[in-house]
Amino acid sequence: MNSKTGKVMVIGGGIAGLTAAWELSRQNINVELVEKSCFLGGHSIGFTCKATDTCKQCGACSVEEMLANVVNEPLINVHLRTEVCGLEKKDGFSVSLAKSAVEEVAPQGVLKGFSHHNSPLYVVADGAADAPEGAVSIDTLGSEGAVDVDAVVVATGYTPFDPNLKGTYGYDKWDNVITGLDLENIIRENGSLVRPSDGEKPKRIAFIQCVGSRDERLGNLWCSEVCCPYAMRMAGVAKNADPEAEISMFYIDIQNSGKEFPVFYEKIKEEIRFVRTIPVDIYPLEGDSLELRHMAEDEGAPSSEQFDLVVLSVGIMPGMDTAKISEILNIPVNQDGFLDAVPGDSGVFVAGTAGGPGSIAATIAGAGNVALATMNYLGGSK
Ligand SMILES: Cc1cc2nc3c(=O)[nH]c(=O)nc-3n(C[C@H](O)[C@H](O)[C@H](O)COP(=O)(O)OP(=O)(O)OC[C@H]3O[C@@H](n4cnc5c(N)ncnc54)[C@H](O)[C@@H]3O)c2cc1C
Ligand code: SF4
Ligand code: SF4
Known part of the structure; x- marks a missing residue:
């Protein structure tokens, strides 16, 4: 058992990162959830329901449910439009955050999240005419500076x-x-x-x-x-x-x-x-x-x-930030270009499709296991 204080950084807010963050919070562990884009949910938050006469088990609704869990959980601190730009190993980790490059803003200057659980739902570029109610300026999003955590879960996903x-x-x-x-x-x-x-x-x-x-x-x-x-x-x-x-x-x-x-x-x-x-x-x-x-x-x-x-x-395909993440966090890349598993005692864990292809259901199950391994590393439930 070690003396970790129980704060984990989860990098990537797709279903893998949402699941890991939620499962960790269930054990009273504080989570810093870092998402590069302006919205949580990753690729699958935009998927439609495929039910016809019966449910076709596509998993889309479980992403929506997990997003709702996470945005309502006070132990999870969300950093939108933020990337990791450095990591120093101390007693735990000191992780440097930076605002990610401004996304391609829609022609009318407005970006919209896919789910009504996205908070904010609208993000606007400066000077956008007719900003929807509750819209937030893109310049107000993004975190900078160093955050101390005890473990890091990488869930940066894939590229189609x-x-x-x-x-x-x-x-x-x-x-x-x-x-x-x-x-x-x-x-x-x-x-x-x-x-x-x-x-x-x-x-x-x-x-x-x-x-x-x-x-x-x-x-x-x-x-x-x-x-x-x-x-x-x-x-x-x-x-x-x-x-x-x-x-x-x-x-x-x-x-x-x-x-x-x-x-x-x-x-x-x-x-x-x-x-x-x-x-x-x-x-x-x-x-x-x-x-x-x-x-x-x-x-x-x-x-x-x-x-x-x-x-x-x-x-x-491997996520577009794989090389950068691999270098900053010292995670090896496998022969197909996905992030490889890291030894459990390093305090760095890989969840979801950042480590290779998988469905929503498989990603949820895998990220749950990663949360468990992270809790074991931290020395058990807080
Ligand atoms: C066309 C298509 C259809 C699919 N349909 C289905 C389906 O019907 N059912 C099913 O089960 N699966 C389906 N899948 C698979 C599904 O999309 C994945 O299982 C799921 O999205 C994996 O989630 P993830 O969190 O690992 O990755 P992603 O969904 O890719 O999420 C990764 C998140 O990390 C963020 N991120 C990336 N880099 C960084 C960084 N450097 N810093 C911070 N954040 C970062 C991204 O912005 C994103 O929010 C489909 C896949 C494709 C390509
Ligand atoms: S898993 Fe959910 S979203 Fe997918 S078909 Fe069934 S009810 Fe619809
Ligand atoms: S699931 Fe496998 S076999 Fe099917 S289309 Fe995709 S790559 Fe091909």
């Missing part, structure tokens, strides 16, 4: 694969080629699935799996684990909204693990067409449609098909 690196799919050229994250945004903003070019309901939809993952040419050999489930759930949502929609999923392998997922997979196979091939390229056709060329495994010759919308199932 950049679809422009797969140039033949024309993501930057054709409006109706979108990513899985774009699809989340479209459904959230419109309340239904519409295609970007004209706001019409797409009738023929293609999903392309393993975009950026399991790709030898890119050197990304890992499976991102989440893109098969999210694509199939989204396909289920589209089919439920329009039973006439024709949905095809182009894949090489299917990640079909988990407790509930195999059952859902068997059911969705009756509703959508699975084609085992990697599409080669995509071209525009008249009427905003797209031609997708592929080499079907059993046909041996190239074929092409028309679609109204193509969704690229982009995978989970």
